[in-house]
Amino acid sequence: MQMKLKRVLADLGIPQSELAASLEKPDGQPLSQAAVAQIVNHGQWPKSLDRAGLELKIKETLFARGANDDHIRDLFAMEEADAAPVLAGDAAPALNNAISKESDSMLLRKITLTAEAKQHFNLPRDPFTNEMRDDEDVFLSDDIRYVRQAVRQTAKHGGMLAVIGESGAGKSTIREDLDAWIEANREPITLIEPYVLGSEDNDRKGKPLKSMDLIGAIIRSVGKGEPARGSLEERANQMHTLLKNQANSGKRHVLIIEEAHGLTKPMLKHLKRFYELKAGFKQLLSIILIGQTELDTKLDEDDPEVREVVQRCEKVWLRPLDSNLEAYLAHKFQRVGVNYLDVFDSSAFSEIRLRLQSSKTTGQGANRAVLRTSLCHPLAVNNLVSGAMNQAIRVCEPKVTGELIAAAVRAGV
Secondary structure (H helix, E strand, O other), rough: EEEEHHHHHHHOOOOHHHHHHHHHHOOOOEEHHHHHHHHHHHHOOOOOOOOHHHHHHHHHHHHHOOOOOHHOOOOOOOOOOOOOOOOOOOOOOOOOOOOOOOHHHHHHOOOOOOOHHHHOOOOOOOOOOOOOOOOOOOOOOOHHHHHHHHHHHHHHHEEEEEEEEEOOHHHHHHHHHHHHHHOOOOOOOOEEEEOOOOOOOOOOOOOOOOHHHHHHHHHHHHHHOOOOOOOOOHHHHHHHHHHHHHHOOOOOEEEEEEEEHHOOOOOHHHHHHOOOOOOOEEEOOEEEEEEEOOHHHHOOOOOOOHHHHHHHHHHEEEEOOHHHHHHHHHHHHOOOOOHHHEEOOOOHHHHHHHHHHEEEEEEEHHEEEEEEEOOOHHHHHHHHHHHHHHHHHHOOOOEEOHHHHHHHHOOOO
């Protein structure tokens, strides 16, 4: 079912964006395209606006663009959808369309709730901005709980661990949670973090991280101001001595490398030497690698260059929220004292999952297949939901609906 108005707009060649621009709200601002899409696709009118006045203005706009009496008759009645063409870029995309690559990158940009949106939804603060204040703010699905525990156990008891996740999956949150856990429990653990900003796996894209960089970072963190010695061999001996002395006093050390997908294969191979630093049977250095999905590819057990490292490295993944989406949003809004069901219509959740997908076609003919990947990670969810909540203000909707989620994607949130 759709409103006859949608068919008439297509017949007259009028984009929904043009119709929206002709309709003013009481504050003089034009009605949003999202509001017009809800009217023409679902017969849902903004509750806070005068419907009779909107209907009159719509008819005036259509007459000015050449509409006749047949067009206007039963203009706002619902009818079966037909094959009438619609103008590209103005109609709501089909709900089974995956999100485009461009929109995917947009969803990774930070979207902040407006003051009007916070007031509209009775939010004392933005649930998605600077919200991590203590460990109670960390949402824990079974997957996230497992990754967090794996990180803590590696830090406390030793090992080599790779934490792998898409951009926005929550890798930084896991890293910050480890720091907070060490401090809160007064664990005798020192985190060693080499400077990785701008590091890449080849000289064309940036500066590759080298063994000397790791040795320097360890000396700075463990040596407490002790200057590094001259040659590589002298520094390596200095590092080993510092780690042994600290280990003998009961302290543990964890080398954390963020953006580890940018490590070169030779550097990954060298990590075995750091991992094998010992004092007797006592391992001196645990290693945690944190990186995007390219890290999984580089840690390929079939690659002879890195096989020895892979055999010693456990991998854990931060997977998409998907079935945990509602629980995630319930948690985020509960932390600011709001029931998430007061913010979201039930149609929003399936639409979020649907929109946060990417698709890739492989093969040809009978072997052709469409591979879908979920992008339903915290950062993308936060930005998409924030964009839809901001859209709700423009169309005077009391809750975030599936249509508003779709509208936020079309607007590039």
